Amino acid sequence: MLRAATAVTGQALRTGCAVLLSAVYVLSAAPAGARGVPPVAEGVEGYATTIALQELPPQGRTTYALILQGGPFPYDKDGTVFGNRERLLPTSKRGYYREYTVKTPRSRDRGARRIICGGLQPQQPDACYYTSDHYSSFRKITP
Structure with a gap:
């Protein structure tokens, strides 16, 4: 009798694990907005999330000013190509x-916060986006 109960419990455990793994896979494959991640930048899949320049943290406003003046930037990676992967x-x-x-x-490192700017002339970007969560979501910066 104990062996039968253990077999049923083991099967239930395997089934539960399979259901959980399936849910994790489905959620990870879903678009960002469907996963509960904050909406992405304006113009992408109908989302319109923005942040005013004045709402950026002070360090963000400093970085934005450096972008418009062409630097100098404190980190070697600043100004490098962002792949939008x-x-x-x-x-x-x-x-x-x-x-x-x-x-x-x-x-102790660069942290998770970034500004991504798009345009052919880095000092005159077409648009800039702020992320506080290392590329999981973006908000378009409005002046």
């Missing part, structure tokens, strides 16, 4: 987007 920003040719670090107080 997450495909959360409007699709453009490689080299269109550039990333810049927004310093995070008390962080």
Whole structure:
């Protein structure tokens, strides 16, 4: 009798694990908006999430000013090409987007905050986007 109960419990456990793994797979394959992740930048799949320049953290406003004046930037990666691999920003040719670090107080590394700007002239971007969660979501910066 104990052996039969153990077999049923083991089967229930395997079934439960399979259901859980299936749910994790489905959620990870879903678009960002469907996963409960904050909406992405304006112009992408109908979302219109923005942030006013004045709403950026002070370090973000400093980074934005440095972008418009062409630097100098505190991090070597600042101004490098952003590949948009997450495909959360409007699709453009490689080299269109550039990333810049927004310093995070008390962080030992570059932290998770970035400004991504798109345009052919880095000092005169067509649009800039802020992410506070290392590319999981973006908000278009409005002046």
